[in-house]
Amino acid sequence: MLSLAAIRKSYDSAPVLHDISFAVDAGETVALLGPSGCGKTTLLRIVAGLERADSGSVRFAGEPIDTVPAHQRGFGMMFQEYALFPHLNVADNIAYGLQTHTMSPADRNARVNEMLALVGLSTYRTRRVYQLSGGERQRVALARTLAPAPRLLMLDEPLAALDRSLRKRLQDELVPILQRVGVTTLYVTHDQEEAFALADRVALLNAGELIQYACPEEVYRRPVSAWVARFQGLKNVLDGELQEVGTVQTAIGWCITIVQEHRAQNADHRAQ
Amino acid sequence: MSVLIYPEAALLLPEGGAGARGMLATINAKQFRGRFYQTELAIGGTKLVFEFDYDPGALGATVNLQLDPQHIVVLPAT
Numbered sequence: 001m002l003s004l005a006a007i008r009k010s011y012d013s014a015p016v017l018h019d020i021s022f023a024v025d026a027g028e029t030v031a032l033l034g035p036s037g038c039g040k041t042t043l044l045r046i047v048a049g050l051e052r053a054d055s056g057s058v059r060f061a062g063e064p065i066d067t068v069p070a071h072q073r074g075f076g077m078m079f080q081e082y083a084l085f086p087h088l089n090v091a092d093n094i095a096y097g098l099q100t101h102t103m104s105p106a107d108r109n110a111r112v113n114e115m116l117a118l119v120g121l122s123t124y125r126t127r128r129v130y131q132l133s134g135g136e137r138q139r140v141a142l143a144r145t146l147a148p149a150p151r152l153l154m155l156d157e158p159l160a161a162l163d164r165s166l167r168k169r170l171q172d173e174l175v176p177i178l179q180r181v182g183v184t185t186l187y188v189t190h191d192q193e194e195a196f197a198l199a200d201r202v203a204l205l206n207a208g209e210l211i212q213y214a215c216p217e218e219v220y221r222r223p224v225s226a227w228v229a230r231f232q233g234l235k236n237v238l239d240g241e242l243q244e245v246g247t248v249q250t251a252i253g254w255c256i257t258i259v260q261e262h263r264a265q266n267a268d269h270r271a272q
Numbered sequence: 273m274s275v276l277i278y279p280e281a282a283l284l285l286p287e288g289g290a291g292a293r294g295m296l297a298t299i300n301a302k303q304f305r306g307r308f309y310q311t312e313l314a315i316g317g318t319k320l321v322f323e324f325d326y327d328p329g330a331l332g333a334t335v336n337l338q339l340d341p342q343h344i345v346v347l348p349a350t
Contacts, residue, residue, distance in 0.1 A: 226274040226347050236277035236320045240346070248346055250275050252318045253295065254339065 001026040001184050002047070002152060007056035009042055009208075016042050017208045020056070024201075029178055029185040031195035034205035035231070040188045043205070044154055047186060049073050060152065071100075076150030080157040082141035084129045090140050091116070091125035097147040115143035118177060135166050142174075146181060153178075153185040159194060171197050192232050196220070204228060274347040281343035282313070282322035285336040294338035299329055313337060 003023040009016045017039045024030045032040040045051040047058055049070030057066050065073055076097075084093050094112045103111070116122045119139040129137065138158060145153065158174075159167045171194055178185055178198070189195050195202050196216035204212045204219060212224045223229040226237045240248040249255050287296065297313040304310075308323040315337065328335065 222345065223276065223347060226276070229274075229276045229347065234276060234278065236279070236281075236322075237347070238275045238277070238318070240273050240275045242273065248273060248275055252315055254275075 001028070001061060002186075003059045004043075004047070005057050005059070007043065007046060007053045007058070009039070009046065009051070009053050015208055017046075017053070020205075020208075020210050022203055022210060022213045024184060024186070026184055027182045028200045029187060029198055031187045031189055031199035031202045032205060033189055033192060033195040033199075033202050034211075035190060038205040039208040040190075040205050041156055044077075044156055044186060044188050047152070048075055048077050048154055073152075074148075074150060075152040075154060076145040076148060077154040077156065078141050078145040078158055080160050082137050084137055084141055084144075086129045088129070089125065090121065090127050090129070090132070093129065093140055094144045094147050097144045101148055111147055115147050118146070118180065119143045120173075134162050135170055138162065138170060139173075142177070146183070150183060153181075153183045154188075155185065156188045157190070158187075160189070160191075167191075167194070174198060204231070206231070276345045276347055277320060277339060278343040278345075279308075279310070279321060279323040281339045282320075282324070283338040283340055284324070284328055284331055285338070286331045287334045287336055289336070294336050296334060297337040298334050302327075302329060 001024055005021050007017055007020040020039075020043060022030075032043060034040050042051060046053050049065070049068060053066070057064055059065065060073070085096065088096065091112050094115050095108055098108050098111060101108075112125070113122070116125055119142055121136065121139055121143070124132070124136065124140075129140070132140065142158070159170055162170065175198060187195070187198055196219075199216060201213065201215050202219050203210055206227060212219055212228055214222070219228065220232060223232065223234075229237050238250045238252060238254075240250045243249045243255070247255060283294075285294075295315050297315045300312040300314045300319060302309050302311040308325060309327055310321060310323055311328050312319050312321050313335075
């Protein structure tokens with residue numbers, strides 16, 4: 001559905017993205033995960049058409065879209081700050097996203113109701129934005145982004161501004177919403193737990209490079225490097241030396257036998 | 273290369289208990305979080321963090337530590 005090939009980007013000759021390539025299947029949710037400054041938001045903006053890559057190409061549904069202006073891509077983007085209009089009520093905020101669509105007022109109203117039901121805010125249509133909690137604002141912003149039925153949904157740290165308990169609750173609510181809508185989604189986050197909970201696959205970036213692209217289980221169980229393990233909060237990473245074929249001696253004395261590549265299947269614990 | 277030992281890899285036995293093998297480790301710190309005791313074990317000068325669904329402190333301040341090989345991964349050099 002979406003494919004990126006050898007995307008490169010620099011700002012003032014400082015490289016920000018190096019040869020990023022991956023593909024996203026239709027209906028899949030992919031998390032762009034990495035520490036602050038790793039290039040994930042820049043990558044999202046390139047897909048959105050808000051930035052141009054220095055080289056490489058972005059294709060959607062088989063077509064190159066590098067020269068297609070952002071507003072003609074049919075993609076929906078939701079930002080961390082939500083950018084709701086304070087002078088409009090909830091229903092009008094959601095309807096705002098439908099302004100460019102040729103829709104009768106009745107169809108527009110039906111679509112707004114559908115989106116309110118989707119995010120569980122059917123009784124909130126006339127509420128003002130300032131009357132909403134952080135979580136409710138987040139759901140209104142999602143409804144507004146989904147209202148025009150975007151071909152690709154892009155979420156840039158949508159839960160980052162919320163406190164931890166609310167973030168966890170909304171994270172649990174987002175999964176069924178995205179599944180019900182079935183839209184292909186790019187989800188930017190620096191939070192590994194959030195990425196693993198929401199995404200079918202994770203694109204793990206560091207310093208502008210794609211380090212690992214795999215399902216959450218694979219990233220957790222088969223990290224491609226010590227950095228990936230540590231980024232996930234796994235602290236027990238020991239240096240080791242290959243002693244003979246299939247055996248690694250660790251610095252603290254454990255000798256670990258490997259029976260398949262990158263996978264320890266047997267260990268004995270000989271103290272030095 | 274590096275070796276990654278997952279937090280669930282540790283098997284503990286009381287120091288010198290029947291069938292005790294492996295490395296001697298000292299329980300350095302522990303904290304009950306969620307449903308696990310997150311426990312830092314010191315082995316010589318190295319500290320490793322493991323998770324247990326029981327209080328490892330009940331086994332004593334020093335324990336015999338073995339590792340379950342199913343929870344160890346060798347990472348390629350980068």
